[in-house]
Amino acid sequence: MSEHQEGALSVYRVLDLTDQKGAFCTKMLADLGADVIKIERPEGDATRSIPPFAGDVPHIERSLYFLFRYANRRGVTLNLETADGKKIFEKLVKKADVVVETFPPGYMAGLGLDYPALKKINPGLVMVSITEFGQTGPYKDWKGSDIVNYAMSNTMITSGFGDGAPVNLPGTPSCDAASLISAISIVTALYMRGTSGQGKYIDTSVHECSRLALYPWMLPMYSYNVNPGMPLPPPEGRLGAMIYPVYPCKDGFIRVVALTPRQWDGLVHVLGDPEVLKQPQWREFYYRIGNAADIFAVMLEFTTQFTMLELFEKGHQEGVPIVPIYNIEGFTNSPQTEARKFYSEMKHPAVGKFKYPGPPYKWSGTHCEAKRPAPTLGQHNEEVYCKELGFSKQDLAALRRAEVI
Amino acid sequence: MSDAPLHGIRVVSFGTGGVIPDFGKILGELGADVIKVECKENPDFMRTIGADPDNIAGFNESNRSKRDFGLNMKTEKGQEIAKRLIKTADIVGENLRGGVMKSLNMDYESVRKIKPDIIYISSNGYGSGGPFSEYQAYGPMLSAFSGLLSLWCHPTDPYPVGANVPLPDHYASKMLVVAALAALDYRRRTGKGQLVDMSQVEMAANMIGEYCLDYTINERVPQPVGNRSPYAAPYNAYRCKGNDQWCAISVFTDAEWNSFCQAIGSPHWIKEAKFADLPSRLKHVDELDKHVEEWTLQHEPREVMIVLQNAGVAAGVLYRPAEILDDPQLRWVNAIVEVDHPVAGKRLYPGVPFHISDVTLPPSRPAPILGQHTEEICREVLKMSPEEIKTLVDEGVLEVSTRQQQEKK
Numbered sequence: 001m002s003e004h005q006e007g008a009l010s011v012y013r014v015l016d017l018t019d020q021k022g023a024f025c026t027k028m029l030a031d032l033g034a035d036v037i038k039i040e041r042p043e044g045d046a047t048r049s050i051p052p053f054a055g056d057v058p059h060i061e062r063s064l065y066f067l068f069r070y071a072n073r074r075g076v077t078l079n080l081e082t083a084d085g086k087k088i089f090e091k092l093v094k095k096a097d098v099v100v101e102t103f104p105p106g107y108m109a110g111l112g113l114d115y116p117a118l119k120k121i122n123p124g125l126v127m128v129s130i131t132e133f134g135q136t137g138p139y140k141d142w143k144g145s146d147i148v149n150y151a152m153s154n155t156m157i158t159s160g161f162g163d164g165a166p167v168n169l170p171g172t173p174s175c176d177a178a179s180l181i182s183a184i185s186i187v188t189a190l191y192m193r194g195t196s197g198q199g200k201y202i203d204t205s206v207h208e209c210s211r212l213a214l215y216p217w218m219l220p221m222y223s224y225n226v227n228p229g230m231p232l233p234p235p236e237g238r239l240g241a242m243i244y245p246v247y248p249c250k251d252g253f254i255r256v257v258a259l260t261p262r263q264w265d266g267l268v269h270v271l272g273d274p275e276v277l278k279q280p281q282w283r284e285f286y287y288r289i290g291n292a293a294d295i296f297a298v299m300l301e302f303t304t305q306f307t308m309l310e311l312f313e314k315g316h317q318e319g320v321p322i323v324p325i326y327n328i329e330g331f332t333n334s335p336q337t338e339a340r341k342f343y344s345e346m347k348h349p350a351v352g353k354f355k356y357p358g359p360p361y362k363w364s365g366t367h368c369e370a371k372r373p374a375p376t377l378g379q380h381n382e383e384v385y386c387k388e389l390g391f392s393k394q395d396l397a398a399l400r401r402a403e404v405i
Numbered sequence: 406m407s408d409a410p411l412h413g414i415r416v417v418s419f420g421t422g423g424v425i426p427d428f429g430k431i432l433g434e435l436g437a438d439v440i441k442v443e444c445k446e447n448p449d450f451m452r453t454i455g456a457d458p459d460n461i462a463g464f465n466e467s468n469r470s471k472r473d474f475g476l477n478m479k480t481e482k483g484q485e486i487a488k489r490l491i492k493t494a495d496i497v498g499e500n501l502r503g504g505v506m507k508s509l510n511m512d513y514e515s516v517r518k519i520k521p522d523i524i525y526i527s528s529n530g531y532g533s534g535g536p537f538s539e540y541q542a543y544g545p546m547l548s549a550f551s552g553l554l555s556l557w558c559h560p561t562d563p564y565p566v567g568a569n570v571p572l573p574d575h576y577a578s579k580m581l582v583v584a585a586l587a588a589l590d591y592r593r594r595t596g597k598g599q600l601v602d603m604s605q606v607e608m609a610a611n612m613i614g615e616y617c618l619d620y621t622i623n624e625r626v627p628q629p630v631g632n633r634s635p636y637a638a639p640y641n642a643y644r645c646k647g648n649d650q651w652c653a654i655s656v657f658t659d660a661e662w663n664s665f666c667q668a669i670g671s672p673h674w675i676k677e678a679k680f681a682d683l684p685s686r687l688k689h690v691d692e693l694d695k696h697v698e699e700w701t702l703q704h705e706p707r708e709v710m711i712v713l714q715n716a717g718v719a720a721g722v723l724y725r726p727a728e729i730l731d732d733p734q735l736r737w738v739n740a741i742v743e744v745d746h747p748v749a750g751k752r753l754y755p756g757v758p759f760h761i762s763d764v765t766l767p768p769s770r771p772a773p774i775l776g777q778h779t780e781e782i783c784r785e786v787l788k789m790s791p792e793e794i795k796t797l798v799d800e801g802v803l804e805v806s807t808r809q810q811q812e813k814k
Contacts, residue, residue: 217467
């Protein structure tokens with residue numbers, strides 16, 4: 001049974017108190033085998049209500065967001081704002097290695113469950129707090145959202161067509177940036193604990209991570225253009241269509257990334273060596289960026305004679321990187337996606353069987369894949385509270401009545 | 406610095422472009438000894454996109470806190486030296502085009518023969534084991550293949566163009582740091598190394614996994630929604646006073662809506678029934694957006710952000726880099742560092758965006774110039790004699806920066 005195979009992080013237990021800000025963080029740890037226990041309030045996490053839903057039926061067990069982001073966890077319910085809830089949480093902390101929380105600044109401290117308090121219970125504990133703007137500082141109480149975070153990342157102002165409105169990046173990219181950074185800090189702290197035995201507290205924010213980590217070239221690119229005695233660089237525009245041009249073809253669109261003159265020559269060859277494309281200055285990447293609209297108008301006649309896949313394959317043969325612009329269907333059904341078994345079959349009590357997108361890497365020595373679906377609400381209460389913490393079924397019923405779990 | 410988290414860990418990096426260079430940079434900032442292998446004939450391609458290979462912003466950002474080893478791997482002797490270097494290493498990272506490391510006899514199977522517990526991090530555009538594994542790829546192509554780009558536009562756009570950004574490069578690099586550190590921790594406990602084989606296309610797909618489920622569960626091909634949200638209105642980027650100035654605003658709850666109305670001065674239109682609750686606002690969202698923009702156009706984006714955030718409504722300027730330098734919150738956490746580079750001079754870079762209690766990370770070091778540390782690595786790591794180094798330089802196997810020699814004179 002794959003269930004019992006060892007992952008790189010199988011020895012660790014993680015208590016997951018995350019919302020969107022940290023969902024991808026604990027997902028990464030879970031995919032690598034960590035025993036991640038998702039702790040939700042008794043009425044269920046707000047992320048369970050994010051649309052769309054399986055079968056378009058709004059229900060706490062059917063949110064596609066929750067099904068994707070919270071797979072591979074066990075799930076318990078717990079009300080941290082009750083005295084009994086706190087005691088149970090402390091018992092869980094005793095047996096845990098990591099706590100990841102995304103509450104507003106000061107919330108955990110208000111409950112008496114901040115790092116100094118939890119460290120007394122478990123000195124080896126690694127705890128991470130992910131906030132919107134930071135635990136302290138002038139913006140600490142500000143609010144974020146996907147579009148607001150992406151706006152402030154430096155990147156949205158460059159997204160979309162130059163003469164149109166900037167466009168949002170789908171998904172939760174700023175939260176994912178914070179999640180990636182948090183996961184790095186967690187494995188770093190666990191690795192350090194291997195020699196020191198001591199836990200660590202880690203503080204990070206979506207604001208800092210998305211602005212500095214989502215696209216870290218943006219700030220240096222600006223800084224390199226600011227020179228004494230020289231005019232300031234022009235404001236950043238939206239240049240995607242010029243830098244990485246998109247061309248229509250028979251059955252869709254392709255994107256070309258030709259950086260070197262040799263790659264451009266390859267593209268001309270792929271398109272059948274038309275004389276009109278053989279202008280010497282067009283071989284230069286920066287010339288083409290500056291004259292993108294003119295070149296686009298000429299290119300159409302040639303790119304539209306081929307299919308996406310023809311251009312993709314010919315590009316490979318001629319040494320010019322060309323790629324089809326696939327929708328989710330095209331990606332899912334691509335022979336590459338199928339050959340790598342990116343999707344695996346998942347069986348969920350409410351949704352049934354479905355194909356689930358796995359982690360983006362294969363590991364040769366340890367297990368790394370999606371093995372269990374996102375937990376239903378309170379699915380593992382009995383397993384965790386009775387089998388592992390020693391509560392009786394009667395205790396559990398009482399806790400449920402008192403709205404502790 | 407001996408108390409750096411990764412002190413004593415050596416990484417040999419065959420990286421180019423964004424992913425493995427950024428991966429190595431993060432490990433270097435955490436204190437690992439990261440050795441970048443390249444040569445004049447085959448440099449990191451980011452060195453070739455400007456006039457001076459040592460003065461390119463993107464390269465100098467993604468290669469900070471590393472040493473540079475000038476080695477021509479096309480020679481047999483070069484491959485042998487690379488292997489000697491790997492014998493001293495804990496981690497190998499590569500993102501050369503699929504199949505290139507194998508052609509150099511430096512793929513995982515070859516390397517593990519000489520260093521059985523090596524952690525080998527391989528990241529290709531499409532990943533190994535499929536028909537497109539050897540296809541060359543850059544970041545902006547991977548968002549295209551994965552379906553991410555197809556969703557990254559306004560519904561009215563003729564086709565998606567994304568941004569001036571090689572997404573998902575800087576997500577893939579961070580995911581690989583997590584992987585390398587997890588593998589390192591596993592090796593500490595078990596003594597076993599392993600191969601991690603990433604597909605960057607699949608990384609992009611991981612950013613939109615819920616959309617993938619919309620296809621596999623609901624049999625629906627997700628379509629772009631641009632700046633709209635199914636459960637918030639107003640929710641958009643709104644044009645403000647000035648040239649190409651914008652502020653994003655999102656209003657989810659009725660409480661936020663009331664705060665928003667008050668903050669913008671309670672104009673008469675907010676009382677209309679069609680804006681009374683969220684379902685109505687979503688139904689009349691085009692008209693709502695027009696009203697909101699009438700207000701934002703009268704103000705600079707920073708003013709819009711501050712007025713709304715002070716009222717408890719999420720709002721954020723579509724920042725340009727110049728503006729983040731003044732951001733009070735980033736100043737508060739010292740988020741930006743200045744690093745002095747021998748060729749580029751003093752420039753600004755993003756700092757490490759997390760703070761671990763009781764841990765001071767070593768100061769960020771400038772990106773190396775090509776071949777800058779060849780001699781010291783030969784001497785200190787490979788224990789070569791000065792004669793041996795000289796012979797190999799003369800044979801063109803090793804490369805030493807001429808810039809460095811000029812500086813010495």
